[in-house]
Amino acid sequence: MELKNISMQVNTQTHIYETNLTLENGTMNVLLGRTLSGKTTLMRIMAGLDIPTTGQILWNGKDVTGVKVQKRKIAMVYQQFINYPAMSVYDNIASPLRLMKKSKDEIDFAVRKTATMLHLESELNKKPLELSGGQQQRCALARALVKGSGLVLLDEPLANLDYKLREELREEIPKIFEESGAIFVYATTEPEEALLLGGNVATLWEGRITQFGKSPFVYHFPNSATTARVFSNPSMNFFNIKKEGKYIYFGDDEKEVASSSLLKLPDGEYLAGFRPNYLKIEKYTPQAIKIPVHLNVTEITGSETYLHITHDGNYWIGLINGVHKIDFNSDIDVYLDTRYIFVFSKDGVLVEPAFSSTDNYKES
Amino acid sequence: MAKIIFKNLAHSYLPNPKVNKDYALQKINLELEDGAAYALLGPSGCGKTTLLNIISGLLIASEGKIYFDDKDVTFSDTVDRNIAQVFQFPVVYDTMSVRKNLAFPLRNRGENPKYIKKRVEAIAKSIGMEDILDKKASGLSADAKQKISLGRGMVREDVNAILLDEPLTVIDPHVKWKLRTQLKALHEEFSHTMIFVTHDQTEALTFADKVVVMNDGVVVQVGSPQELFEKPAHTFVGFFIGSPGMNIFRVDVTHDIVSIGDVKLKLKSSYKNLNGKIELGIRPEYIKLSKDSGDIELEITRIEDIGYHKIVRAKHQGMNINIIVPEDIKITQDFKYASFDTNHLFIYQDGWLVEPTGGKS
Amino acid sequence: MNKTVNQKAWFLVLPVFLLVAFSAVIPLMTVINYSVQDTFGHNVFTWVGLDWFYEIIHSGRMHESLARQALFTTIILLIEVPLGIFIALNMPKKGFWASFCLVVISLPMLIPGNVVGTIWQIFGRKDIGLLGHTLVNLGINYNYAEDIMSAWITIIVMDVWHWTSLVVLLCYAGLQSIPDAYYQAAKIDQASRWSIFRYIELPKMSGVLLIAILLRFMDSFMIYSGPFVLTGGGPGNSTTFLSIDLVNMALGQFDLGPASAYSLMYFLIVLLVSWVFFTFMTNMDKKGAV
Missing domain, CATH: 3.40.50.300 (P-loop containing nucleotide triphosphate hydrolases)
Incomplete structure (x- = not known):
């Protein structure tokens, strides 16, 4: 499927800026972005529920831009669990096939196969409302998958589920996807979900796709500060740096000798970014630089500690292993290995990926 | 208040x-x-x-x-x-x-x-x-x-x-x-x-x-x-608690030996009078993978890189095992062994934690 | 959200459009036509321009009817709205009694206006009516056919009986949409019953309440069959409201020209007030949304 110069405007407000996107057959594609970044609009355009203001949608090379939803072989699963409440799970799953006027045997075979795939085989005679939330969403998923559509759109399907159920389905969706062979498009607000599902990711920010590529690649090589911000949870921490000769200046007259990838930079001012898990409270490597910060609050998860800190007016989050009890509202020193720093230009374009990225991605 | x-x-x-x-x-x-x-x-x-x-x-x-x-x-x-x-x-x-x-x-x-x-x-x-x-x-x-x-x-x-x-x-x-x-x-x-x-x-x-x-x-x-x-x-x-949660296996325990299927492991301390459903629990964080030796043999089915660490999904005799591996450790399919950190192994009877009866044996 | 453009949809609207044309637009045009002409029968019409309008605007007859009408509408709004809110607030929220109350409350609304008029006419009669007979026996001078006060009170009570349920139903629907959490929060904040009404129930009800007021205004301003059956506009002209007056003029005296002008003025008044209401309501919505 190909989106060509697609854009979407509603009453002079642009919801989607001009977008080009090609989704290969049999791939998992995650649309990652915050609420209102345009994920749902883009999906509605893909589904044919909305017609884009400009551009074309090609399906296997054929223009399907104006073709109605009913005539396309697509399936959609929403955040809300949408099932026919008066029908049994079996009839729910069978309903799209009945509309296609398939024979009874064919329907029965397809329904049972799909139900088995989604572990619903023992629930077939129940009504959707007798099921748990997770099972209701499985039923909706089964209905989407049963007709063998070439395109399955999932709009934050796990958002309304309990934490543990989410974890369970999140683990299963890639398997289901592999069995179905369709193009999956999966919208989510959570970076971790994008990484867990694998496949490709398109990061969205205010109606623009900022980057599209293999998920680990985009994670390790975000092309801009915006992509990096969208693709990390907690959000990436940023600060301004200035390189002069062999020194790096940052914050209030703090300076350090530049090392690793920072050394290669031409002199000038940059925006530096790093993910929260690389901030530590001890000097963990010889390259780690010391940064004095103000600690606002710590949060302990049992195995990890989140530090909420401010540095030079920037709000940072640090994620460190183990349980650390530090006084709230105190000034502390934290350490950051410069190998984990992404360098962006002042206007947010990636200049130099973190050294660790290059190192990690090659191997994995 | x-x-x-x-x-x-x-x-x-x-x-x-x-x-x-x-x-x-x-x-x-x-x-x-x-x-x-x-x-x-x-x-x-x-x-x-x-x-x-x-x-x-x-x-x-x-x-x-x-x-x-x-x-x-x-x-x-x-x-x-x-x-x-x-x-x-x-x-x-x-x-x-x-x-x-x-x-x-x-x-x-x-x-x-x-x-x-x-x-x-x-x-x-x-x-x-x-x-x-x-x-x-x-x-x-x-x-x-x-x-x-x-x-x-x-x-x-x-x-x-x-x-x-x-x-x-x-x-x-x-x-x-x-x-x-x-x-x-x-x-x-x-x-x-x-x-x-x-x-x-x-x-x-x-x-x-x-x-x-x-x-x-x-x-x-x-x-x-x-x-x-x-x-x-x-x-x-x-x-x-934990994501993924603790690995739980059905086991048998006699004194300080735990049997997971046909694998036997020595525990840090011993247990007496266990009956009912006996399970062993260990968090994915406390399992180490290795290429050549370990407590049990396993087969890796999937590696999920979630950035700051990897979740390795593996199987041992039909049982699922999840392992969390730090970002900087590279894992490939030929990691066939896992060892358990005995300091973080727990024994549960009918779901509830059992304290060991004896110290080191 | 941008919806799919589909020109075929116009065909689906066409029947309604035709229906409205025949039931409203064409009759209205006829009325406008009559209002600027005079006739002496035999289908002979002469152009009189805005003379009829001038006459009607300056006629004491219309002024009196309008004043009566305005008084009546004001009184019934002042009674029905607070009473409706009060009943809605005190209705059971769920269970068997909730549905029971709803059915009982809606019953009067299902009865046509002229039947209501007949019911009250009999009910209020001195000789055989339960109400009239009782009141007279209690020594109260009650006679809707002769006493102005009795006539007005009967018509008002009749309208309240007939239509308060509409206000109740709308308010009840508004109240049902308030989540329990609000009441609980108010309880925790130690809000008084009045505060709960003033700061939670009334704001949440305001939308439907305005619709209720609008509907009741329009309906009561056009009231005809009830008073017509009960008093026929009397005693004297004391209960001759706009619509009764208009029918008298058009069908009683057969003054088609002035009656047309009258009805157009009447129509414009209702339209104007409704429009003011509507603008007020939409502005409220906007203010709420920002």
């Missing part, structure tokens, strides 16, 4: 409960310390909302007593309990300004206007709303409204406890972080007793000093986040 004590508290929605499963909330005895931050954590339908409603007075427990300090409040009305509550969906008085919203509980109690003004301004400052005090509450964002309902609770200095019922549900993910830390900072500043109900382990663990984990109407463990993580008292706690 007050200590909250549950004495043989239980609740059933049925008129004549007989067996355990008739109870939405099975018998609990618990003391919530004054000024601490608690979380009630569990999946939907575990009884946490029932317990919360009993604390707030919306529901009268069918059995047992609840005390605020020495005062029996089992049958007291919500108003007399002097508690505050933040709901799942923001509740603000739409027609009032932020200031009037915050002042409302004080005005209803007939406080002196000067005191009200001072107090409202202090609270507004703490929740970061001093600039928009005179704005109408109806036009604000969901997180701002949640802050107002929180502020309305805190404005009363004599409030016994602040109950938070899944308050972050309608908040955008990236704002959740901020609101959560603000909540934490507010607790630090005012040290009200706070009780936070949630199904989200991250919210519960990061917020609370002590977490009350519930499942099927039973309180399975009460402990600090660290205790819950490091020494789960029940397999449910092991499974529910």
Whole structure:
């Protein structure tokens, strides 16, 4: 499927800026972005529920831009669990096939196969409302998958589920996807979900796709500060740096000798970014630089500690292993290995990926 | 402020409960310390909302007593309990300004206007709303409204406890972080007793000093986040806390030898008189993978790189094993062995943790 | 959200369009036609311009009817709205009694206006009516056919009986949409019953309440069959409201020209007031949304 110069405007407000996107057959594609970044609009355009203001949608090379939803072989699963409440799970799953006027045997075979795939085989005679939330969403998923559509759109399907159920389905969706062979498009607000599902990711920010590529690649090589911000949870921490000769200046007259990838930079001012898990409270490597910060609050998860800190007016989050009890509202020193720093230009374009990225991605 | 004590508290929605499963909330005895931050954590339908409603007075427990300090409040009305509550969906008085919203509980109690003004301004400052005090509450964002309902609770200095019922549900993910830390900072500043109900382990663990984990109407463990993580008292706690949760295997234990299928492992200490369903639990963080030797053999089925660490999904004789590997360690399919850190191995009997009887043998 | 453009949809609207054309637009045009002409029968018409309008605007007859009408509408709004809110607030929220109350409350609305008029006419009669007979026996001078006060009170009570349920139903629907959490929060904040009404129930009800007021205004301003059956506009002209007056003029005296002008003026008054209401309501919505 190909989106060509697609854009979407509603009453002079642009919801989607001009977008080009090609989704290969049999791939998992995650649309990652915050609420209102345009994920749902883009999906509605893909589904044919909305017609884009400009551009074309090609399906296997054929223009399907104006073709109605009913005539396309697509399936959609929403955040809300949408099932026919008066029908049994079996009839729910069978309903799209009945509309296609398939024979009874064919329907029965397809329904049972799909139900088995989604572990619903023992629930077939129940009504959707007798099921748990997770099972209701499985039923909706089964209905989407049963007709063998070439395109399955999932709009934050796990958002309304309990934490543990989410974890369970999140683990299963890639398997289901592999069995179905369709193009999956999966919208989510959570970076971790994008990484867990694998496949490709398109990061969205205010109606623009900022980057599209293999998920680990985009994670390790975000092309801009915006992509990096969208693709990390907690959000990436940023600060301004200035390189002069062999020194790096940052914050209030703090300076350090530049090392690793920072050394290669031409002199000038940059925006530096790093993910929260690389901030530590001890000097963990010889390259780690010391940064004095103000600690606002710590949060302990049992195995990890989140530090909420401010540095030079920037709000940072640090994620460190183990349980650390530090006084709230105190000034502390934290350490950051410069190998984990992404360098962006002042206007947010990636200049130099973190050294660790290059190192990690090659191997994995 | 007050200590909250549950004495043989239980609740059933049925008129004549007989067996355990008739109870939405099975018998609990618990003391919530004054000024601490608690979380009630569990999946939907575990009884946490029932317990919360009993604390707030919306529901009268069918059995047992609840005390605020020495005062029996089992049958007291919500108003007399002097508690505050933040709901799942923001509740603000739409027609009032932020200031009037915050002042409302004080005005209803007939406080002196000067005191009200001072107090409202202090609270507004703490929740970061001093600039928009005179704005109408109806036009604000969901997180701002949640802050107002929180502020309305805190404005009363004599409030016994602040109950938070899944308050972050309608908040955008990236704002959740901020609101959560603000909540934490507010607790630090005012040290009200706070009780936070949630199904989200991250919210519960990061917020609370002590977490009350519930499942099927039973309180399975009460402990600090660290205790819950490091020494789960029940397999449910092991499974529910941590992502992925604890690996649980059916095993047999004789003295200090545990048999997982046909693999035998030596434990740090020995166990006696075990009967019933015996399980071994170990967190994915405490399993190490290796290419050439280890406690058990396994086959890697999937590696999920989630950035700051990898989740390795593997199988051993049909059993699923999850392993968490730090980012900087490279894992490939030819890692065929795993070893367990015996310091973090636990034995469970019918779901509950069993303490070893003997020391090192 | 942008919806799919589909020109075929116009065909689906066409029947309604035709229906409205025949039932409203064409009759209205006829009325406008009559209002600017005079006739002496035999289908002979002469152009009189705006003379009829001038006459009607300056006629004491219309002024009196309008004043009566305005007084009547004001009184019934002042009674029905608070009474409706009060009943809605005190109705059971769920269970068997909730549905029971709803059915009982809606019953009067299902009865046509002229039947209501007949019911009250008999009910209020001195000789055989339960109400009339009782009142007279109690020594109260009650006679809707002769006493102005009795006539007005009967018509007002009749309208209140007939239509308060509409206000009740709308308010009840508005109240049902308030989540329990609001009441609980108010309880925790120790809000008084009045505060709960003033700051929670009334704001949440305001939308439907305005619709209720609008509907009741329009309906009561056009009231005809009830008073017509009960008093026929009397005693004297004391209960001759606009619509009764208009029918008298058009069908009683057969003054088609002035009656047309009258009805257009009447129509414009209702339209104007409704429009003011509507603008007020939409502005309220906007204010609420920002």
